[in-house]
Structures are given as C-alpha cells and as structure tokens.
Amino acid sequence: MLLRRITHHVKDQNWFAVFVDFLIVVVGVFIGLQVQEWAIEQDRKKDEIAYLERLNDEIKQLIELRKPYDEFRPLIISVASEAYKKIFSDDDTISFTDRECRSMVWISETFRTIPPSELPTITELLASGRLETISSESLRIEILNYIQEVNKARDYIYATQGKKSLITEKYPEMFTLMIIDLDNFTKSEGITLGAQCDVEKMRNNHNFRNSLTKNLDLYQSYYRRGIKPLSQKLAELSEAIDIELDTVKKVGEQ
Numbered sequence: 001m002l003l004r005r006i007t008h009h010v011k012d013q014n015w016f017a018v019f020v021d022f023l024i025v026v027v028g029v030f031i032g033l034q035v036q037e038w039a040i041e042q043d044r045k046k047d048e049i050a051y052l053e054r055l056n057d058e059i060k061q062l063i064e065l066r067k068p069y070d071e072f073r074p075l076i077i078s079v080a081s082e083a084y085k086k087i088f089s090d091d092d093t094i095s096f097t098d099r100e101c102r103s104m105v106w107i108s109e110t111f112r113t114i115p116p117s118e119l120p121t122i123t124e125l126l127a128s129g130r131l132e133t134i135s136s137e138s139l140r141i142e143i144l145n146y147i148q149e150v151n152k153a154r155d156y157i158y159a160t161q162g163k164k165s166l167i168t169e170k171y172p173e174m175f176t177l178m179i180i181d182l183d184n185f186t187k188s189e190g191i192t193l194g195a196q197c198d199v200e201k202m203r204n205n206h207n208f209r210n211s212l213t214k215n216l217d218l219y220q221s222y223y224r225r226g227i228k229p230l231s232q233k234l235a236e237l238s239e240a241i242d243i244e245l246d247t248v249k250k251v252g253e254q
Contacts, residue, residue, distance in 0.1 A: 008084060020028060020137075030117060031035065032142070045248065047130075047133050048133050048134060048135060049245070049248055049249065051121055051125065051133055051134065052134070052241055052244060052245040052248065053122040053245065054121045055119060055241055056120065056238070056241050056242065056245060057146055058119045058120060059119065059234060059237060059238045059241065060122055060238070062116060062117070062118075062119065062177065062234060063234060063235070063238065064243075065116045066115050066116060066117075066181060066227075066234070067117075068233055069115040069227050069231075070231050072224075073219075073223045076103055076106050076107060076219070077107075077216075077219060077220055078102055078228075079099050079220070079224060080100070080103035080104055080106070080107045080216055081216065082100055083096055083100035083101065083103055083104055084212060084213075084216055085214055086100070086199070087199070087202050087203055087209060088203075088209070093103060095199060096197050098194070101195050101196060102193070102194050103182075103194050103198040104167065104195070104197065104212060104215075105139040105167070105168060105175065105177070105193060105194075105195045106193075106216050107164075107216055107218075107219040108164055108165060108167045108168070108211075108212075108215040109164070109167070109193075112160075112161055112164070112218075112219070113155065113157075114153075114154055114157050114158075114226075115153075115226075115227055115230070115231075117153070117154070117230060118148045118150075119146075119232075122143055122146070122147065124145070125143075127158065131143070132246075135248070136247075138240070138246050139226050139240050139241065140245050141238045142236065142237050144233065145159060145233060146230075146233045146237050149229055149230050149233045152229075153226045153227070153229065153230045155227050156221075156225050157222065157224075157226040160218055160221065160226075161220065163214075163218055164214075164215050164218055164219075165211040165215055166227060167208065167211050167212065167215065168195070170208075170211065171201075171202075171205065171207075171211075172207050173198070173201060174198045174201045174202050174205070174208065175195050175196070175197060175198075175214055176195065176196040177194070177195050178193075178194045178195070178196075179193065179194065180193075180194035195254055
C-alpha cells in the first residue's frame, strides 16, 4: 500500500508527500530495529542471569568439595613439620606422636592428588563462544584468570608428582606400616595408611633426612602452588559473581 502511494506521488510530482512517505518508512524501520534490539537484549539478560545463577551454585558446591584439601593439607604440613624438627633436634628423649609418624608417610607417598576445579558452566560458555553473554568485562577477566590458575595448578602438580621419595620403600627398616581408622583425626570416612617409626634410625641416617627434607619441601609447594592459589581465585570469583548477579537482577527490575 505504501509503495503504491509513493509511486503515485512520484508520478504526480508531489515531492512533499514523497518525503512524508519516505520519512514514515525510515521511522518504521528504525522503530522495528529498536524493538528487535530490545528483545535481543532482554533475551541476553535472561541468559546472563541463568548462567550466573548456575555458576554461583557450581562455585558453592566446588568450594565445599575443595574444603578437605584446603583444611587437611595444611594440617599435614604442620604435623610433618613438627616431626621434622624432632628429627633434627639434639634432644634424644623426644619421641614421635602417632600423627607425626604417619605424616611423614603421607607427605612422601600419598595425598598429592589434583583437587577438583571444573566448573561446567564456564566450560560451556567457552566452548560455545558465549562468554560475551556475561556483560561485565571485569567478571569475564575473573573467569579467564580462574581458568588460567586451574591450568597452572594442574600443570604444577603433574610436573612434581614423580619427584617425591618413597621413603617406606627406600628405608623399610625405619617404618612399620598398617591400616588404621582415621575418623578421629581427619573427620573423613574410611580407613587409610598408618605407621610406626624408629626415631633413632631416622636421626642417624643422613640420606633419610635429605629425603624427608625434599618431601616436606615438595608437599609444602604442592599446597602453596597447587591448591591455595586456586582456592583463593575461586573465592574471588564467587564474590565477583555474587556482586554481578545482584547488579544484573536490580537492573532487570528497573
């Protein structure tokens, strides 16, 4: 209909009417595009809130899964450090506690696994190229920083896993191994490895003390470089998402 009118006005050389008709077309197209952009933005905001809520839930769950690593690994280091001091002490009357003896085995032969770190929503956003759904540039940077820290931590643990000295195999005369119930110590389910130690033999064996020194250093590095920084990044990401989710929801309500 509008095209016929324009054609008719051109034939009649009614240029004012042609201009008005053309203006109606331009304004109509502009309004249509604006409505379309508004609808697209509304859909994006809905997707953003959905992604942020999913990510928020996943992070809370992951923090809980990482708690045994964040809490138990420093405890092992603390107990093993006490045993280490006693081995290098000049006091011949000092003896190990059960925990101190076990801790030397733990830092040397177990408990250097890779903590959970995956967040499925981030994996989905990156794989689908939809990270831009998150409107906050600073939050997108936080997400990428977290992924970078995940890779750094995993690479470090992989690179150092084979460097520890298996002291119970290398120095079998110094340890008597057993399976014990650790519920009272770790507050976790199941049974695990325990040990009894010969303090005098440990103190008098130079090679053993070197091996123990190396293992304690590696275990401390495992926690400080493979666990702690990633847990800190996760906490920072959790805080950033809480703030952004609150902001996005308030904007959507306006």
